[in-house]
Amino acid sequence: MTPPAPQSLRLAASGLIALCRAGFEKEVAAELDELALDLGLMGFVRAREGAAFVTFENHEPFPFADIAERCDWRSLVFARQLLPWFARVDGLPERDRATPLVSAVREAGQRFAAVMLETPDTDTAKQQSGFCRRFAEPFARELDKAGMLRERQKGLPELHVLFADASTAWLAAALPGKAALWPMGIPRLRMPREAGSRSTLKLAEAIFTLLSEEERAASLRPGLRAVDLGAAPGGWTWQLAHRGLRVTAIDNGPMAPSVMATEMVEHLRADGFTWRPPRPVEWMVCDMVEQPSRVAALVAEWVATGRCRRSIFNLKLPMKRRLEAVAQCRAIITKRLAPLGPFDLRLKHLYHDRDEITGYLARRGGA
Numbered sequence: 001m002t003p004p005a006p007q008s009l010r011l012a013a014s015g016l017i018a019l020c021r022a023g024f025e026k027e028v029a030a031e032l033d034e035l036a037l038d039l040g041l042m043g044f045v046r047a048r049e050g051a052a053f054v055t056f057e058n059h060e061p062f063p064f065a066d067i068a069e070r071c072d073w074r075s076l077v078f079a080r081q082l083l084p085w086f087a088r089v090d091g092l093p094e095r096d097r098a099t100p101l102v103s104a105v106r107e108a109g110q111r112f113a114a115v116m117l118e119t120p121d122t123d124t125a126k127q128q129s130g131f132c133r134r135f136a137e138p139f140a141r142e143l144d145k146a147g148m149l150r151e152r153q154k155g156l157p158e159l160h161v162l163f164a165d166a167s168t169a170w171l172a173a174a175l176p177g178k179a180a181l182w183p184m185g186i187p188r189l190r191m192p193r194e195a196g197s198r199s200t201l202k203l204a205e206a207i208f209t210l211l212s213e214e215e216r217a218a219s220l221r222p223g224l225r226a227v228d229l230g231a232a233p234g235g236w237t238w239q240l241a242h243r244g245l246r247v248t249a250i251d252n253g254p255m256a257p258s259v260m261a262t263e264m265v266e267h268l269r270a271d272g273f274t275w276r277p278p279r280p281v282e283w284m285v286c287d288m289v290e291q292p293s294r295v296a297a298l299v300a301e302w303v304a305t306g307r308c309r310r311s312i313f314n315l316k317l318p319m320k321r322r323l324e325a326v327a328q329c330r331a332i333i334t335k336r337l338a339p340l341g342p343f344d345l346r347l348k349h350l351y352h353d354r355d356e357i358t359g360y361l362a363r364r365g366g367a
C-alpha cells in the first residue's frame with residue numbers, strides 16, 4: 001500500500017520530462033517509456049530529434065507524492081535532468097512572463113522551497129539563458145508575494161521552470177536531492193591548464209555525479225593508489241594525482257610534462273589490456289578507445305579479481321543501437337560479478353561525454 005502523501009505535497013503531476021544532449025532523444029524516449037511503465041503510469045512519449053528534451057504525458061493527472069522519491073535523475077542513463085511536470089504554459093507574453101507562470105503555480109496549489117530556471121541544451125533554447133539569469137530573482141519575488149514560495153519550510157519540493165522557447169515553459173517539480181546537481185544537468189567546471197587534456201573534466205564530472213559524498217571521502221584520500229589504463233596524455237591521471245592519489249599511468253604514448261611534474265605518477269609503456277598491477281589498488285580508471293564490450297569485460301575482471309576495489313570507465317558507443325550496446329555491457333559485467341555477491345554499477349551519459357557513457361563499478365561494501 002502506498003503511504004499517505006505528506007501534507008506539504010499536494011501537487012498533481014501530468015507526466016515526466018527529461019533533458020538530454022541533442023541527438024539522444026530516441027534513447028531517452030525509450031528509457032522514459034520504461035520508467036513510466038515501472039512507475040505504473042499510462043500514457044505516451046513525445047520526442048523530437050534535436051530538441052534536447054523528451055516528455056512523457058500521462059493519460060490522467062496523478063499524485064506527485066506517489067513517484068517523487070523514485071523519480072531520480074540518476075535512474076536514466078541518457079538523461080541530464082529528470083522531473084515530474086505538472087503544467088505547460090504556452091503563449092508567454094514577451095513583456096510579462098511572470099504573471100501567467102505564477103498563475104499556473106497558484107492553480108497547481110503547491111508551495112515550493114526553491115525555484116530553478118532551465119532551458120534545453122540547444123543553440124536556440126540557450127538564447128534564453130541570459131533572460132533566465134535576469135528573470136530568476138523577480139520571478140521568485142512574485143512567487144513569494146503570491147504565497148507560493150516558502151524557502152524555510154522543510155519537506156517542500158523545488159520548482160523547475162523549463163523554457164523550451166521564448167513563449168513556452170514547462171513547470172516541473174523535484175524533491176531535494178532528486179534533481180540534477182546543476183541547472184540543466186550541465187556542470188560548471190574549470191579546465192585546469194596543467195591537466196594535460198580536456199578529458200580531465202569528464203572524470204571530474206563522473207566523480208561528483210556517480211559517487212556519493214561518503215564514497216568520495218572514503219576512496220579519494222591522499223596516499224591511495226590508482227591505475228589509469230590508456231592514460232596518455234594524462235587528463236584522468238592528473239585528476240587523481242591532483243587529489244593526492246599515487247597513479248600508475250599505463251600507455252604506450254607520451255604523458256604531458258605537466259602531469260608528470262606532479263611527482264605522483266609512474267608512467268609505464270605497456271598494453272592496458274594485458275598489464276596487471278603487482279598488488280591491489282583502490283582505483284582503476286579507463287578511457288581507452290576500444291569496443292565497449294571489450295572494455296566492460298576488462299573492468300569487470302579487474303573488480304571481480306580484486307585488482308582494484310572500484311573503477312570509473314568510459315564505453316564508446318556505436319552511432320546506432322546505443323541502447324543495445326549498453327544492455328550488452330551490463331550483461332557482461334553482471335555475468336562476471338553476480339556470482340560473487342552484490343555490486344554497484346552506475347552508468348551515465350555525462351555532459352562532457354559525447355558518443356560514450358561513463359560508468360562506475362564496485363563490489364558492494366567497497367566504500
